[in-house]
Amino acid sequence: MPSVAVVGASGYAGALAARLLWRHPGFELVAVTSRSDAGRRLDDLYPHHRVPLVLDVFDVDELGAVDAAVVAYPHGAAAEAVAELHERGIRVVDLSADFRLRDVATYAEWYRPHPAPALIEEAVYGLPELYRDRIRDAAIVANPGCFPTAAILALAPLARHLDDVVIDAKTGVSGAGRAATDKTHFVTVDENVTPYGVGRHRHMPEIDQELAALGARDVVAAFTAHLLPLDQGELVSCYVTLTEDVDAPALFEDRYAGEPFVELVARPPGVRDVRETNFCRIHVHPDERTGKVLVFAALDNLWKGTASQAVQNLNLMFGLDEDAGIA
């Protein structure tokens, strides 16, 4: 059974990845690390995850003969850890943004100079619905951002026909991470909804990159994220003008036939429908009044948006059933 470590397991996403791998029938979780909480047990930090492992300081040499690692570090720090792991032949799923953008200049524009540019070519964008085959053999999988996961799944079947795209995204607070700030204070979020990253959100180039890779021509999607008073859950509401008349629902049916974790539904989904699952629920509405196609995609930002998608990727990388441990 392949052994796996979670590097950076004290954040929300890393901790959930650890939980899923701890119970996984096909992997052995052998180590969890944390820069801030080393020495504490993970089930002390997250009792309901029930992972009775002690958090260690990350030291690639001490990880030993681990087969794979999930890296849950902030961007920049992630690339450095990925490089160390990669050098020792350990296959990596990186939850950060460091290997998602294939163009190093774009990365530099939105983040900072890339700490390990040579590895970008090694990385596969970890959206199984787009890159399943390449993920199987990848040394480094760049797990997508939560918004891009929802947005790309919502738009992929229409990509070749896109003229104008508006993506209005809503997310729970866990997406903002575990850091205690004014923005994550209960009293700030409760009974509130606030747009953020207006005009400039780091998930934008990721969405545009993948839409282009799917055949969209010169599409720059308008995108706004909104913070909602809930912990987990994400909804993207897409308003699409097409270049030509197509049977949109049929395109979705075709594209997602047989996909294990994409569900097309007849009613607009709520995020509760997919809470704590790896599913993305999509509703397509050809809108007669406006001629647009409306697409709504719901997922759990910590699950399909991050940690369970990482496990889906690991399953592919190690030849397991794609839904092992996350069905």
Next chain:
Amino acid sequence: MPSVAVVGASGYAGALAARLLWRHPGFELVAVTSRSDAGRRLDDLYPHHRVPLVLDVFDVDELGAVDAAVVAYPHGAAAEAVAELHERGIRVVDLSADFRLRDVATYAEWYRPHPAPALIEEAVYGLPELYRDRIRDAAIVANPGCFPTAAILALAPLARHLDDVVIDAKTGVSGAGRAATDKTHFVTVDENVTPYGVGRHRHMPEIDQELAALGARDVVAAFTAHLLPLDQGELVSCYVTLTEDVDAPALFEDRYAGEPFVELVARPPGVRDVRETNFCRIHVHPDERTGKVLVFAALDNLWKGTASQAVQNLNLMFGLDEDAGIA
């Protein structure tokens, strides 16, 4: 001092109107009525509103010499009550949709045959920022819907230049009213966000009507409402393609200079910023990446979206300071 009654004061909007009028320096609240809760005291139903009046059954003859009434009935029933009140010379602010649409056929298409079509011409659309002068003399004021209030305020300065409009709207549960249903059950709403009325929402023709009145040509706005886990508050996020290059922020500054209840702000507003106020906060963002103009407007759906806007209209109708009782 003009006397006023609230007809239908047991719902959220009517009750709040009663509270605001009970404390109003320029009106005397003399009666509150309810079909479902007659005989109960309003402060038994809504303790924090602190209105110690007993709810009566509505009987226009018993209201006596009241000068004005706020009608907070569902559509259809509202028109009948408005007709009775109007016949006796009582000036009315109607919170329902019955007199918002100026075209009787459009009303019939979205609701049902109009119960009092002859009165439609008497009614003024009660958005003070658009129709202040006509409201002063109106016999019947059709208080706008909560989404139209936010959306029209967000789009009015751009109306003559609109090419394509997407309005993504989010609201708290009080907007769904006091009826206990599956949709308003705590467990349904909590930790959830759900689109509703996709493709067909009764606020659509109201928005389109007013944009057209403002000079928009052939604009059918895409609009989706979303239900959020909060009680009061509403945000519309608008994504606008213009027909020509304009200085959008300047248009907003011009249009809303001197407006007492519209605030232009440099950061995207949260609904908490305007909680329990009559203010609408607007942020305009010319978006370089997409060429669109993004406009975010926040208000309290029960206040500026309904009840305090009704008081604003009453203030205008009776020559009081526009912000009396709602500053």
Next chain:
Amino acid sequence: MPSVAVVGASGYAGALAARLLWRHPGFELVAVTSRSDAGRRLDDLYPHHRVPLVLDVFDVDELGAVDAAVVAYPHGAAAEAVAELHERGIRVVDLSADFRLRDVATYAEWYRPHPAPALIEEAVYGLPELYRDRIRDAAIVANPGCFPTAAILALAPLARHLDDVVIDAKTGVSGAGRAATDKTHFVTVDENVTPYGVGRHRHMPEIDQELAALGARDVVAAFTAHLLPLDQGELVSCYVTLTEDVDAPALFEDRYAGEPFVELVARPPGVRDVRETNFCRIHVHPDERTGKVLVFAALDNLWKGTASQAVQNLNLMFGLDEDAGIA
């Protein structure tokens, strides 16, 4: 593999029981029934539970050779279904109150005349931590109420020494069930906390019965339930005056050594610690200022408080590992 049905699977507790049994390694879930939603698929009602079975009308003859049933009906109706199932030799875990009280007069006082008094003797109170051995052989298991589960686990080790007991209980809204009422309306619950059942709550006689069975003499516990703005989760805060000086923490350590689902913790538990688990977390605080012992017990009212405890009971009844399917 034993086959099992869930009778009344459209409520919160029954649906969760169905979910747990659908994924259970040791049971085959062969039928789910509903009086109100027959004909619908359970995953249409509860998408995230992902149980793709169609709800049938309950007909004991059509259930066929099922080995066991979980009955999730309201009291009264439950007893009738239990009687029918029992007559056909089907072993039952009943989630209602119908077989919890061993004294038929007490039942009549708190509910109504018992519909099947002859069966009361057949039933075992389904708290494994108290009656594990008897549950193994039981034909009918009366699954405890959610508050009694928490309260009895919090007080059992001290039962022989109880002089005065106050139990202040807090629960999420799912405990009030799926019925849409004024009390479960989002706007009623949100930003609120309310005591209910003050002086008379049907869980009182259940708690007193079990404390007496554990050796408490003449103890009538003061108990108040409070409704909180959250969906799942329950906390009881117990303030205990003892008849004599004991080493309370040691009594807890002794009593719960080896218990798979009771955790003694050094800090007061939050209900999130046990969310969606079968665990009850208990913190014992001998209070020097007052001489009392304070005990806090947290559980998930739908899991250990109802549905996963039912599975724990089924595991015992059929000789499976006690934590099968709920670890």
Next chain:
Amino acid sequence: MPSVAVVGASGYAGALAARLLWRHPGFELVAVTSRSDAGRRLDDLYPHHRVPLVLDVFDVDELGAVDAAVVAYPHGAAAEAVAELHERGIRVVDLSADFRLRDVATYAEWYRPHPAPALIEEAVYGLPELYRDRIRDAAIVANPGCFPTAAILALAPLARHLDDVVIDAKTGVSGAGRAATDKTHFVTVDENVTPYGVGRHRHMPEIDQELAALGARDVVAAFTAHLLPLDQGELVSCYVTLTEDVDAPALFEDRYAGEPFVELVARPPGVRDVRETNFCRIHVHPDERTGKVLVFAALDNLWKGTASQAVQNLNLMFGLDEDAGIA
């Protein structure tokens, strides 16, 4: 018109005090100060409070001829500011704990050595329902803690008859203040309820002091606070054993007859009933089963629990109507 300053207006309580005084018919709010946010406008920090004043650094000499000040500092820092203000003859309502405990040794035991012990004698405990007359002439009013306000109002009528007292208290997150910490992070609080300060909470000696002053003999109340997922609101549930048989409801009726801000109600109150008001709602239940008296008291922790009670005190100190600005 007396002029007033709020010292420390950037926290939740100080900001609300500023809002109430800004709109107060009998005071002129002339200054607001902040150590952390000097230079910002208060309506930038708290838009919905709508106080358009700039926060200054506190400098007693620059406050000039102000007649009164509300001090909203943490304990310790508060005493120093109070001393400076008092020296210049400015009357003070102090929201901190610094002048609540009349015994300097008790203060030292629960906090630290008192920074201004000589002033303790000058201070009056600012619960108008107990000390109305002394507050009128006080130079320093020690505004009560939020839990003590509710608990003392809930127990005062029974004080001479108390044998055993349990106070189970629940509060929203605003009571924890504006500091962003793990405990106030949205994801920590949401869908949770947690006891805190178990066995040792700084409001304990304050409650015991006032019960003793009311005639309670040797009563040490058991008290536990619980954090709930809501912003404002506080409920105390009291379980009282009396020394003798009394007509508890009659004692409450007698004690609170004519009290403008205490309401005795026939049903258990929810905190929404008193949201954003200065009222404390109390329900008394003589419990036949246990012989105890149960008392439930609800208030808004930021209003009657802190800021509006400070205004109530100011009204008394300056001879205004007690409910001026807070009715």
